[in-house]
Amino acid sequence: MTSTKWTAAQIPDQRGRTAVVTGANTGLGLETARALAQHDAHVVLAVRNLDKGKEAAARITATAPGADVTVQRLDLSSLASVREAAEELRANHPKIDLLINNAGVMYTPKSTTADGFELQFGTNHLGHFALTGLLFDHVTAAEGSRIVNVSSIGHRIRAKIHFDDLNLDRNYGRVAAYGQSKLANLLFTYELQRRLAGRTTSALAAHPGGSATELMRNMPAPFPALSNVLGAAFFQPAAMGALPTLRAATDPSAIGGQYYGPDGFGETRGYPKVVSSTAQSHDVEIARRLWTVSEELTGVTFSI
Numbered sequence: 145m146t147s148t149k150w151t152a153a154q155i156p157d158q159r160g161r162t163a164v165v166t167g168a169n170t171g172l173g174l175e176t177a178r179a180l181a182q183h184d185a186h187v188v189l190a191v192r193n194l195d196k197g198k199e200a201a202a203r204i205t206a207t208a209p210g211a212d213v214t215v216q217r218l219d220l221s222s223l224a225s226v227r228e229a230a231e232e233l234r235a236n237h238p239k240i241d242l243l244i245n246n247a248g249v250m251y252t253p254k255s256t257t258a259d260g261f262e263l264q265f266g267t268n269h270l271g272h273f274a275l276t277g278l279l280f281d282h283v284t285a286a287e288g289s290r291i292v293n294v295s296s297i298g299h300r301i302r303a304k305i306h307f308d309d310l311n312l313d314r315n316y317g318r319v320a321a322y323g324q325s326k327l328a329n330l331l332f333t334y335e336l337q338r339r340l341a342g343r344t345t346s347a348l349a350a351h352p353g354g355s356a357t358e359l360m361r362n363m364p365a366p367f368p369a370l371s372n373v374l375g376a377a378f379f380q381p382a383a384m385g386a387l388p389t390l391r392a393a394t395d396p397s398a399i400g401g402q403y404y405g406p407d408g409f410g411e412t413r414g415y416p417k418v419v420s421s422t423a424q425s426h427d428v429e430i431a432r433r434l435w436t437v438s439e440e441l442t443g444v445t446f447s448i
Contacts (some may be wrong), residue, residue, distance in 0.1 A: 149415045152387065155394045158185035162237050162286075163393070164279070166190045166218060166272065167247025168201040168215070172294070172352055175386035176244060178204045181211035190218040190229065192247075220247055220271030222258035223442060228312070230278035232339070239286035240279055242393050245272040246294045248325075251318040262311040264318075268325035270442055274333055277444035289345045292392045293333045296351050297411060299326040300422055302400055310441075328434060330403065330421050332401075335431035337401040339448045346390040346400030347422075352385030353406035353413050380406070380413040388416035 163180045167173040168189035181187045181204050191197035197215035205211045216233060219225035233240070248268045257266035276283075276291060284287050303323030306312060312321050329349065336347040388404035398404070403421050408414030424430065439445050 148397065150387065150391050150417075151415070152179040152182075152383075155179060155183045155390060156307050156396060158183040158241075158394070159327075161241040162186045162188065162239065163235060163244065164188045164190055164216070164237075164240055165243035165244045165246055166220065166275070167424065169193065169196040172248040172381045172386045172389065173244075173443045174200050174203070175383045176246060176389050176393075177213070178207065179383075179386065179390050180242070181205075181213055182208040182297045183394075184212075186212040186214070187212050188216050188233065188237070190216045190233075190247075192217070192219045218247075218275070220275070221263065221267045223271070223274055224258070226271055226274045227278065229296045230275060233279060234282055237282060239289070240283045241289045242284040243276060243279060243283050243289075244294070244389060244393060245292065245391065246331075247272075248254075248294065248296075250298075250322050251416055252297075252321075253318065254312075254316045256311070260311075262316075262321055263308060264321045264325040265328065268322075269328035269332065270438060272329070273438045274442040274444040276336070277439075277442070277446045280446050280448075282338075284343055284345045287344050290393055290398075291333075291336065291345065292389055293329045293347070293349045294351065294389055295329040295333075295349050295421075296322070296326040297405075298322050298354065299330055299351075299425060303327040303422070303424070305430055307437065309432065310437070315343070327422075327425055330425040331427075331431040331434050332438070333403075334401060334426060335428075336446075338428075339446070340400060346398075348398060348400060348402050348404070350388035350404040350416070351411070351419075352380075352388060353408070353411050354379045354381075354385075384413065384415075391416040 218229040333349040405419035406414035
């Protein structure tokens with residue numbers, strides 16, 4: 145392993161590589177995209193709002209003159225949008241070296257996606273599951289490609305896959321819904337890695353710890369106000385929060401199935417290292433059942 149104080153300066157040259165980063169117009173996604181662009185990757189900002197995506201691209205090129213950055217519309221809360229985006233990405237990129245499933249919503253009030261799924265599960269898990277499946281052939285076409293799913297400490301908090309009520313219609317709680325979606329991210333990662341056996345493509349996961357990003361906006365009072373007042377003390381900047389994702393995506397020593405997070409107390413802040421996840425996240429039976437259900441709900445199957 146390289147030094148535990150891994151920083152973006154250790155990202156290898158990404159010249160000739162294509163990286164697709166979801167939710168790249170702000171926060172962790174923006175910082176992830178910026179670091180990759182600064183190391184000469186062609187970066188695709190996959191975002192819901194094209195205008196905000198273009199503003200983010202301009203911010204990146206302002207700090208990395210000559211950076212190769214493009215914008216792709218993608219609304220993960222709509223399977224029609226996911227399919228349209230995947231079709232355009234496939235047409236424009238014969239191979240995708242890095243697929244970074246970063247976008248997410250957190251602690252939202254009870255609401256549903258365009259397809260009727262609970263918003264957090266539908267966006268954070270099903271949207272990314274579908275996107276990954278639709279781009280799978282183009283990702284595996286790239287030698288040594290990686291798929292990185294961004295999970296959360298939240299996978300430990302009131303987290304369970306409610307197979308009998310995935311939309312939590314009977315008893316919705318924003319914390320439980322978020323926990324379910326982030327647990328699903330890890331179950332998907334580990335099962336995908338098992339199915340990738342024998343290929344050079346690998347699947348990894350990461351979490352940012354406590355990061356001061358727009359995700360905080362839906363947290364119940366007084367957390368948003370506290371994050372503004374005490375952010376420096378309790379939450380690390382988005383650039384630090386992006387490091388576990390960047391290490392999972394680019395560190396030559398990283399291997400499939402690993403999970404990266406901050407090395408500080410409670411994994412809330414610090415430099416990226418390999419961390420553990422719950423026993424539930426490693427349950428093969430749950431993972432396989434979730435995979436089957438996800439294929440049924442999205443209509444997307446993987447060519448594995």
